[in-house]
Amino acid sequence: MAGKLPKTAGAKRRGEAKLWRERLAWLQRSLSLLMLSGLLVGSGWGAWLVFEKVDAPIGVILVRGQYTQVDQAQIQKMVEPLLSGGFISLDLQRIRDGLEQHPWIEEASISRQWPDSLVIRLVEEVPIARWGNSAFLNHRGERLEIGDNSMLSHLPVLEGVERSERQMMRSYRQMVQMLQPAELRIAALKRDARDAWRLTLTNDLELVIGRDQIIEKMRRFLLVWDQHLKTRATEVDRVDIRYDNGVAVQWMKKPAQQAQLKQQQLSMASGEPEQV
Numbered sequence: 001m002a003g004k005l006p007k008t009a010g011a012k013r014r015g016e017a018k019l020w021r022e023r024l025a026w027l028q029r030s031l032s033l034l035m036l037s038g039l040l041v042g043s044g045w046g047a048w049l050v051f052e053k054v055d056a057p058i059g060v061i062l063v064r065g066q067y068t069q070v071d072q073a074q075i076q077k078m079v080e081p082l083l084s085g086g087f088i089s090l091d092l093q094r095i096r097d098g099l100e101q102h103p104w105i106e107e108a109s110i111s112r113q114w115p116d117s118l119v120i121r122l123v124e125e126v127p128i129a130r131w132g133n134s135a136f137l138n139h140r141g142e143r144l145e146i147g148d149n150s151m152l153s154h155l156p157v158l159e160g161v162e163r164s165e166r167q168m169m170r171s172y173r174q175m176v177q178m179l180q181p182a183e184l185r186i187a188a189l190k191r192d193a194r195d196a197w198r199l200t201l202t203n204d205l206e207l208v209i210g211r212d213q214i215i216e217k218m219r220r221f222l223l224v225w226d227q228h229l230k231t232r233a234t235e236v237d238r239v240d241i242r243y244d245n246g247v248a249v250q251w252m253k254k255p256a257q258q259a260q261l262k263q264q265q266l267s268m269a270s271g272e273p274e275q276v
Contacts, residue, residue: 055086059116067124069104075120078102087116095120103144129172129189130157131165141169160191171214175199178218182225203233210242217241 061079063072082095092110099108099120107123125144127136130152135145137158143165160168172189179185179201188200197209209217221241229236229249240248 055088056116057086058083058090058118060118062113062117062119063122064119065122065124067104067122069124070102070122075099075122079118079120083118087112087114090118103146106138127152127155128169130155132157132159137165137169139169141166156186157188158190159188161193164191171197174215175218178215178222182222182230184225205233205236206238208238208240208242221247 061072061076063075078099079095082098083090084094085091090112092112095110095118096108099105099110099122104125105122106125109121111119111121113119125136125138127144128139129137130149131137131143132149134147134149135143136149136152136155137143156172158165158168158172168189168191172186175186175189184205185202186199187202187204190198192198195211197211197214199207199209201207207221218241221239224239224247229239235252236249237252238250240250
C-alpha cells in the first residue's frame with residue numbers, strides 16, 4: 001500500500017479544492033452582477049438622454065376643422081398656458097378640457113405630430129336659438145353664454161325661467177315640426193314665471209298658449225288656421241288658444257279705426273277740458 005497518500009491528507013486537499021471552486025463561482029457571479037448593473041445604468045442614462053432629446057418643446061400648433069366663431073390666433077392664445085411639458089410629456093387631456101370650456105367649441109381632439117407639432121381638431125357649436133340677449137342654445141338645449149348674441153339675430157329667441165332651457169328646446173323643436181307644413185316659422189317663444197307660454201311667428205302673429213296642454217292647443221290652432229285664418233293671415237293680430245274648445249281671434253285694426261284711435265289719444269294728451 002506504499003505510494004498511497006494518507007487518508008487525512010487527501011481529504012484536506014479535496015476540501016481546499018472545493019473552497020477554491022466556491023470562491024471562483026462567487027467571483028464570477030459578482031462580476032456578472034457588476035456588468036449587468038453597468039449595462040442597466042448605461043442603458044438608463046442613454047434612455048434619459050434620448051427622452052430629453054425627443055421631449056422637445058412644442059414649436060408648431062396646427063388647428064384643423066371648420067370653424068367661424070373662433071380663429072387660430074385665439075385658439076393658440078388659449079393653448080399656450082396649457083403647454084406644461086414637451087412633445088412626449090405634454091398632458092393632452094388638460095389641453096382638450098381647457099379648449100372645451102370655450103362656449104363656441106363643442107369638441108376638441110388633440111394629437112402629436114413628429115417632431116414638434118401639436119394638432120388640434122375642432123368641432124364648433126351650432127346655435128339653434130338665442131337665449132335672451134347674451135346666450136344661445138345648442139341642439140341639446142345647453143345654454144352657452146357669449147356676452148352678446150346680436151350676431152345671431154337671424155335665429156329665434158327663447159326666454160324662460162332659470163334651468164328650463166332643455167325643456168324649452170324640446171318644446172321648440174316639437175312646435176317647429178308642427179308648424180312646418182303650414183309654412184309658419186317661430187320668431188320668439190317665451191315662458192314666464194307662472195309657466196304661461198306665448199309664441200310669436202315671423203309674420204308677427206302672436207299666439208297666447210297658456211300653461212298646460214301646449215301641444216294639444218297647438219294642434220287646435222293649426223286646424224283653425226288651415227280652415228279659417230290662412231286666407232286672412234294679414235288681418236290676424238293675435239290668437240288666444242287658452243280655451244278648451246275654441247280660440248279667440250283678435251283682428252288687425254283697419255286704417256280708419258287706427259286713425260280714430262290715434263285722434264282720441266291726441267285729444268286725451270292735449271288736456272282738453274271735460275264737457276259737462
